[in-house]
């Protein structure tokens with residue numbers, strides 16, 4: 186899902202009456218304001234999708250005019266981080282305390298309608314490691330969102346909280362912004378508590394779905410005249426091509442341009458949805474012992490074919506020591522299909538990584554069961570976690586599972602012969618080997634097809650013209666686990682990844 190940087194998110198919050206710290210946005214290439222805010226001020230580079238900006242030197246406090254100009258020039262020029270949209274000049278504040286708040290979308294399940302979740306913690310700012318223990322989760326309806334009074338009642342579980350009504354009113358504004366602009370993620374971190382007890386949004390960011398942006402709001406989300414960089418790495422270009430060929434669902438991938446700190450663990454990530462990104466950020470925060478190789482987001486009901494291709498790209502990153510995959514725990518994508526994609530990527534990549542997997546959503550139990558069956562035969566260790574586990578437990582396990590030099594293996598050869606089906610979208614080739622299934626009974630690979638696209642006709646494969654292939658990989662998975670390898674799927678990858 187596209188990310189909205191702070192300077193744009195501030196406008197959305199302001200439109201719903203949420204107080205934000207005074208600031209002025211300087212777009213790259215623009216003139217400076219005639220009157221500068223009073224020093225000291227903070228210069229904050231505005232880069233869509235960037236997190237942990239303070240850690241990466243993208244937020245700087247300046248005390249003098251010469252510091253101001255030199256730092257501003259540097260942040261407006263292309264750097265390790267790419268090209269910023271511009272720099273936000275924000276007033277420095279004396280804060281009594283810092284809180285954290287976020288809203289995210291809960292895609293729901295067969296038993297529960299979609300809705301929103303409000304997160305609040307009295308542990309705000311950059312020192313976030315301990316936040317998971319103080320986090321309050323408040324589910325709310327998108328049609329009739331919870332009011333300030335209801336939020337205040339929920340906050341009563343934090344017995345140290347002073348002025349819960351003031352906080353509840355602020356959080357209500359947050360929910361109104363989230364629902365009003367149909368966002369998928371909205372985060373304010375920190376919420377600053379001023380000396381008079383009032384609150385202000387000091388830093389914020391959002392994520393959204395392009396299709397949910399109204400015509401009248403286009404300029405708020407896609408401001409005209411931006412000069413931000415399009416200098417994509419080779420692997421990022423690969424993901425662009427994957428998205429063009431298979432546009433359904435989100436497939437976002439951006440590599441870290443910085444140099445990993447010495448001895449930091451280099452973690453490749455597959456984060457599912459804005460919730461997954463938020464949890465990763467919350468659990469790694471300012472940790473310098475963990476270097477995130479890439480940002481990623483696979484969500485919104487993408488096919489397993491697409492998940493596989495993006496995973497193969499993530500595995501192809503040089504220097505990665507481990508892969509961590511997690512969502513918010515409520516994914517829209519069927520988790521068994523996702524697990525099939527992870528398994529296929531692990532057995533077909535020449536550069537598999539030790540892997541930590543947290544499945545959450547429909548068929549999450551089947552996803553974990555799949556890995557219980559096949560983990561022993563993989564060239565790298567794999568550990569799975571249930572959705573109830575907060576990702577900080579996974580983060581704690583990274584060091585134990587990471588390999589300094591993960592193996593380089595010879596992947597299996599592509600299926601032989603000609604495919605019997607070439608699926609156009611999502612693109613993939615299906616091979617059928619009748620010699621491998623002599624029985625008259627329908628093989629498990631056919632009965633596993635959830636759409637009924639594959640039909641068994643006396644030992645022959647037929648396509649049901651009424652059905653569609655959704656690229657779920659269930660046929661191949663069942664063929665390898667329950668059958669004799671009679672169905673194979675080949676998913677073409679760009680040469681850069683192989």
Ligand code: SF4
Nearest residue numbers: 634654655657658660
């Ligand atoms: S043929 Fe059926 S089981 Fe196989 S990928 Fe397509 S939809 Fe899934």
